[in-house]
Amino acid sequence: MRRIIAQARKELTQVFRDRLTLALALLLPLVLLALLGKAISLSVTNIPVVVQDLDRTPSSRRYIETLQASLTFRVAPLPLSTQPPEALERNEAYVAIVIPPQFERSLQRDRETEVQWLVDATDANTANIMRATSVALTQDFLTRMNLMAGVQPAIRAEIRFWYNPGRESEKHIGTGAFAVMLALFPPLLAALATSREDEQKTILQVYVSSISAQEYLLGKALAFMCVAIAEWVLLLASAIPLFGLRFAGTPAPLFLSTMAYLFCSVSFGLLVGTLIRNQAAAIQATQTVAFLLSFLLSGFIFPIANIPTSVRWISHLVPARYYIEVTRDAFLRGGGWAAVWHVPVMLALLGSLFFLIAWLRMRRMQMDV
């Protein structure tokens, strides 16, 4: 035990000495958190849209006004001389809307008339939203024109958005980014500190003292757990005001899972550090594996269900996947223990697995040739 503490204290001293790494550990996650939370979003606003009004009647102008009233669009007229698809080709607009001639007359005569929406579907998700918006805005227009007055829909859907009524993207992405940051930086520090001992040969000093592999690794784990907890507190303190989060239910599962998750992260770092004995390569490995997997296979941005089954199984090995469930539950859904009891269990298992492999690699505490 004394040796574990000695090891941990040494690691912490080193972390505080190394300014660049300390800045990296504490500052960069905050910057990235803000960046990810604010910049990654699929809720488009102010999309450039061009409208070609071939009717030029009060009704068509009313239709354009309806478009302009929507926050989603930034509407510009398209001169008659231009073919609508050209606007898409030149990347001037995502959507080109053509109001047909005789628009008003058709409306007045109760004939069905079609407004053409030419959507640049390069970005499938945005195109999907455009498609939904086209329906909604046209309905809206009809209502405004009192054209729907007599008709009552038989079934009225009363749709309520739970947990995140404003459907703010940053609450969703922010809670995920929080987990991704913790999947990246603690392992990075732990991996660097472990591979550095090999690179600078200080590991020999450790080998000749009779410290055991588990003591050595636990000492390092302990130290980087402390750093990780500090990181967690900082991230939490910035994420809450930044994304307007608040606890939706009991925070207990979050706290417990956090400990398990940080252990997982740090153990993963130790694992990388013991396998790769060159700092630059260790950074690259951590970056590629931890960041990429947590970014892509954790349900951070897009649902895990969308991942093809051939790849989806990997996501079960990605700790961030579980932790994201907990953060979203704690801050948005509020399901409590019943919803997330399995998370700390899975995380503890994964963490122990990583730790075990690192231990197997180190256990002889000798140079391997």
Next chain:
Amino acid sequence: MRKTLQDFTNQRLWALFMKELQQIRRNRRLVISLIVPPTLLVFLFGFALNPQVRNLRLGVVDDSHTPESRELVSAFFESGVFQVESYYTSSDALSRALDAGDLDAGLIVPSNFAKRLARGEAVDVQLFVDAVDSNKATIAGGYASRIIAALSDRLTQASPLTVSIKRAQPPRARSAVPRVALFYNPGLRSDWFIIPGMLGVLLILNGSLVAAATMVREKEAGTVEQLLMTPAESLEIITAKIAPLFLLLSLDIWLVLSIGYFVFGIPVRGSLLLLFATGLLCTLAGIGIGTLIATFTKTQQQAQLMGFFVNPPLSLLSGAMTPVEAMPQWLRPLTNLNPVRHFAIIARSIMFKGVGFETLYPHIFALLGITLVLISFSVWRFRKQL
């Protein structure tokens, strides 16, 4: 005399160039990082980043228990967007399941559903959507409205159940409908969006990391002094360092394009040559960033860490993965300084829209400008350090 001098210069540049090439050949990590991360990134992003909303788990509380309510539920089911996960007896039970994250949406059909329909009165059904994922919720909500509207329409127009309604009020065609035509990517495949974007991200990311590592290695090993004592000019040294990297990295363009074409079926409708040429510009910009990083660092490890400060903002604020229009207003103009943003637009336009230089020249010139500034600034700094 002049002849021999020229001979010397060429021989020198050749020697430097060969040396770099041989070092790269031996550097297994470099070769790996030229192949593995691009392949991995393209595959993972292409497969995993799929925002399509389908198979949403729907929970139902059917207090009506009538054929009409069952028709409503099956309308949801038939849409393909929702799958009915299970039925609940009370709204409490439903909301508990939503809380637990077992469901994405819940539908509550009131007990008077059939009766009111029969009477021709409007009925309200409640739909709860888990809006934690706002994008999914928005799209799910849109789908639900459309499903209910369609059913509603059908009921008012055709259903024998609503004959009375029809009689009371002659049906009237909705007078205006949007007709949506999807251009360029009618299959709405999200991988088509991601992969051209990733191409730019990769060229910058890989270019900068590989360049920084190569540039800094000589400093780290201390051989740079030996090199400086040779008659080689600093510009020759830098040229010889950049040229092989440039050649190798340009292979990444083909790598990504072939994966895109053969695995994801992404077409290149415009000029392949223009795409490659702009890709080279992008590569050069990446090398410029890497060289710049190398001038700030002493070891490969520091260079890698510096990469962390530079690369995420470049790839996130580029519109390569998510649309620029989804970023906060104040950030959007800044993205114009990002070479990845311009390249993403160029790549997508060439690949999907088949347009050429005549429409893309503003972005091409912007990319060219950024690249020139980056590469000349970084070379200037690097030279000063030599």
Next chain:
Amino acid sequence: MSADAVTEGTAASTDVFLQKPLEDAVPIRVRDLRKSYGALEAVKGVSFAVRKGEIFGLIGPDGAGKSSIFQILGGVMQPSDGEASILGRTPRDARSMIGYLTQTFSLYQDLSVAENLRYVGELRLLSKEEIRERSAHYLRMFDMDRFADRLAGRLSGGMKQKLALACALIAEPKVLLLDEPTTGVDPVSRREFWDALIPLAARGMTILVATPYLDEAERCHRIALIHEGRIHATGTPAELRHSLGLERLEVRANDLARAEELLRKARGIEDVQRFGDRLDVLVRDVAQGERSVRETLKDLNVTELHLREPTLENAFVATLRELEGDVSLSPFPRARQTGMPKRNTTAISARSLSKRFGDFQAVKGVDLEVRYGEIYGLLGANGAGKTTTIKMLCGLLEPSGGTVTLAGERDLRSSSVRQRIGYMSQKFSLYDDLTIEENLDFFAGVYGVPRREREEKKRWVLSFSGLEGRERQLTGSLPGGWKQRVAFGASIMHEPEVLFLDEPTSGVDPLARRALWRMINDLADYGVAILVTTHYLEEAEQCNRLGLMVAGYMVAQGSPSDLKTAQRGTLIELITDEPQLAMKILRDEMERWRVSLFGDRLHVVVDEDEDTAIKKLADRLKRNGIDVVRAYREPFSLEDVFIQTVERARREGKVAPED
């Protein structure tokens, strides 16, 4: 007390395995030890034993297998075969009784001195008090107590090495393993390190040390010469010196190059070595040898001829030559079209050169001149400003003040100047990730060596470095010493007029070092101006002129003989029955630097004349119950010059104590 035991032990039977109790008397035992890395056998059946309280030296070049032996004895690596035991146990089980100091020091550069000690102490489960007391004790002992809070990374090389020693000592081990603890460290720091080591052995600690420096080997009780994984000779330094059965004649004459050539062919002469301004001639019979020398050199005017003891270097060179034959030195293929600059005209000249890094003045007004055909040696402690000076002289660093003229030009960065310069930097001259041939191709290409000459020159470098047939090998896989030879070859392929060599011979075995110096001499004879730095003071003897730097100042310049004669005082060598105690007594009364211990001999620098001083010293020791066995005057060695000059500068306040 243990000094007695050691002397007795040395004289007694060589089969130490018969002694009882074994573990106590002979803490380190190695029998038929082997270690293979894949196909490469690094240690090929090594046996030796080290007695309690003994300093045992493993002497050999890079790649001889020393580090492998240390790693096995330190318990951090398994042997492939054979037996190694420490205090009767396997090294792994004996770890708590071993102090292990590696080549790279194993210090945490970003921890302070005290934190390093504390960490090591805690790993070894010492109590807080023990750690505090022992840290304080060793830091005081090594004169480092002021620096407890300084980061290890910001210590000088010598201090780092003492800190590493303190770390190894903190758990009070019984056995100390020191793997090249002083490589790359200047002579002053090296002497301080050894001064700290000797009392430890006297108190019964068993010390195994590896070193490439022969002056350090002199300070061991016993040494073993190791070469290519095998031990070739074991014994006390004196035994090895005399094992050749040869005597050494120091000869000074007018034309040394020609004298060497003539003596090499003369009869009755075993070996000739050139050391700067003198020749070492090894002969079996003194009288006959002297006759032969005088006869052979009768036209060359022999100015001095002295009989001296052979040195360890003489012994090693002879042993190595037996093993692998002399390094063949085929003539360097010169193809120079333009003539060399005139001899004795100025090649490198610096006037009041200075360099400032922020607040730190690294070089202070250095004047220096090197002429064509001259070998100029730059000496100085680590951090004295040598490397900075060289970098300014060859144009890698812009001076803060003063002027440099190089090969007659002021613009040092011009391509044409660099074409005429050869440069070999400390360790990093070659690309590790290229093969030897690719490296040579690169340097030949970048210096524009004409294609038709390239093959011949490459072949020459390969034969010079003894690597024929291995040109496809990766340079990184070569031991340091071999790499140095290739690097040297690569730096002269374009036939430079001026050559800068920054520690060209570190890690090179004595035989190859001799070949290297013969080549350096050959180049100088051809008219090349050579500026060289080295930590081997034996080598500095071979320079025509030396410059001694201390704390950024050039404090002395002149030929090795000039510098030695300029020394004030007299050097007395004392042989006593209790050298440890004698040193302690004398040091109490005199300045510390005046007294140092070399194995069983004491060197004392005195200001009085020889006879008075010997009498006074003998009296002083007699009063403390120590008998002086022999005492005589010794000429100053360059090491003595070096240390005295640094001390004098320190007393004159030029060198602020390190902080």
